[in-house]
Amino acid sequence: MKKLYFLLLLSLLIGCKKDTPKPAPVKKTPPPAIILTDERTVQIDTALINTFKSETLKQFYNSSENKTVWGNLKKRTYVLSQLKKSEELGLNPEDYKATTLEKFEKKISSLNDKDLATYDILLTYNFELYLTHLYKGKLNPKKLYTDWDLDEKVFDENSILIKAFNKNKLDSIVENIQPKSEAYKELLKALEIINTFPDDEIGLIEAKDKIVLNDTNTALVNIKQRLLFWNDMSGRKDSLTKIYDKKTFEAVKKFQERHGLAADGVIGAGTLSALNFSKQKRKEQIIANLERWRWYTTDLAENYFIVNIPDYSLNVIENQDTTLVRNVVVGTSKRKTPIITSTLKTVVFNPTWTVPPTILKEDVVPAMKKNRNYLAKKNITIYDSANREVDPQAWNENKPHSYRYVQSPGYNNSLGLMKILFPNHHSVYLHDTNHRGNFVRSNRSLSSGCVRVENPLELAQHILNDTLTDNWTKKKIDSIIETKKTINVKITKKYALYQWYWTAWSKKNQLIFRADIYNLDSDLYTKLRN
Known part of the structure; x- marks a missing residue:
């Protein structure tokens, strides 16, 4: 009987296992059929499509029964103009064979069927590549960095292109797929602004000692030239002297403020480093930042914390309104703060470390x-x-x-009096610090990877006051701190956390830059252009 019972039980278990439904594989929705017009079309040899080794391209032409689709002059003109203008969005027209395609277009009336098919395929392949780069970037950050935790953005280029193609709405597709955030738009504006500047030929500025008001120094001639070039100072180049006068002093403070430096008018190593950036280097920095923004999520949460690592800042955004701004301390170049998209979960008062x-x-x-x-x-x-x-x-x-x-918990604990937890693979969090004097420094790349927040108890009170069951007053929080006992409080309001990295943008038509504290910009630009 025992054996019989065991066999029955085993058969039931096996039966349950067989009945367990397996998750269905994720399938891309087949793109809609392409509506062809009465312009010249030719049949495409599938062997020609296969030379591109692209499943996406095969699916696209399956939707047209392997016939050419770009017979309409207006549609072709739009695609060609967009690829040619891709430079205005920080991309390289030659990545999309803009010159080759223009040559095809000039002799389109004399192209034989095979060449017309080749031209058609090249138009489709390169325009879809361009759209993909605009939507999610040219490069994959996960292949570049080990500490960038960003979900890869999924892009169904065929469906998007074919729908726009069929509805004759190609002229809106490029704008619609780009990031909608204001910061991205400010970056595009920064690229537009910097392109209005002439090429500069100002030499390297060198100074052994700090330069202060009323000093005389030969470096000041080139410094003044830089300030004139960037429109931080007005005047004539032929009247520049070696004297650090009041007008130059005010211009230096303006320059320092645009670059996130202490706006004290003292020309030290940090200010000299920023002054020595040429127009071309700043342009490359803007282009690198545009690529990064395309990696980030396009759908920002309703409420979120956003930490811009090189700006040493945390902004709390609620219903598209900035409700709190805090200075932060971030990781050093050896112990970098990771790039993370997550969700805030818990406030811990009196944490141990x-x-x-x-x-x-x-x-x-x-x-x-x-x-x-x-x-x-x-x-x-x-x-x-x-x-x-x-x-x-x-x-x-x-x-x-x-x-x-x-x-042990306490005022001098390394995490201070509070930390905020969120899921991540790097064991990092937001927290108070026992080095509270560091928040007044202009260079705040000082931590071991976590983000230290100025006035954190006010921040905790702000985000916990959404709790329906409790009123988180300052008095209540202070009484918890006095106990020196560790207390965990769940955050009931949903806040996303974005720890991101950008070193360039524009504001009120002014170029804004930050020091590239992790030395990412130049390397990223080089990879983008290779």
Whole structure:
């Protein structure tokens, strides 16, 4: 009987397993049929289509029964003009064979059937490539960087193109597929503005010491030329002197403000570095930023936190309105803040801090080897694998990774008095800090990867006050902090988190730049043009 019962049970289990529905594979919706007009059409040899090794191209011409589709002059003209003007959007016309296609167009009336088919395929292939690059970028960030967690954007180029083609609405397709955010539009405006500047031939500016008001320095002639070039100062080039006068001082402050520098009028290393950027280098920076914006999601959440890493800023956006702005500290070039799209989940008051592996290896272990009281002074307790407290004198310096190192809650905790958690693969979060004086610095690339936020308790109060069951007053939060007990509070209002990276934009027709703290711009531009 026992054997019979076992066999029956086994057959039921097998039966349940067989009945479990498997997830259906995701299939692309076949593109609609292409409506052909009465212009000249020719049949295309499928072998010619196959030379492009593109399934998308095959599907496109399946929709026209492998006949040419670009017989209409108006449609061809639109495609050709868009590819030629792709430079205005930061792309390279020759990536889309603009010159080759123009040559075909000039002799279209004399093309034989095979050449007409070739021209037709090239038009389709390159226009769809152009649309794809506009929608999600030319390059894949996941193949470039290990710390960029962005979902790849899906783009059904055939359906979008064919629908616009059939409805004679090709003239709106390019604008419709680009990012809709104001920041992206400001970047396009920045590219338009910088193209109005003449080519510059100003030499490298060098100065050993800081230059302050009323100083005399030969470098000031070129500095003034740069300020005139960028319209931060008005005047004549033939009247430039070596004296740092009041007019130049005010122009330098304006320049510094546009570049996110301390607007104190002192010409130091940071200001000189920004002054030494040529028009071409700034243009390349804008183009690199346009590519990055195409990687980002096009559908921003209704409410979100957006951290611009090189700008050291956090903005809270609610219903398209900026409700809070905070200075932040971000990761150094060795311990970069990752690019993340996530959702805020929890506010933790009075957090503990567990020393992460990188800081343990590079900071804690060397310090402990010199002084066994190093961790005790920082209120950090050592625990072994059985969660027992370890005396610092008994700590085995040859097996530092066999312990946990936990800092108790408090004002001097490395995470400060609060942290905000969100799902990510990098173990990073937003948090307070015990180095609160760093927020007044202009260069705030100082952390180990997490984002430190200025006045974080006010931020916590703002986002928790949407809770229906509780009123999160300052008094209530202060009373929690006084307990020094760790408390987790779920964030009920849905906020997305975007930690992104952009170093150029425009504002009120002025070019705005930030230091490329992770040295990404130049390399990205080079890859875009190769």
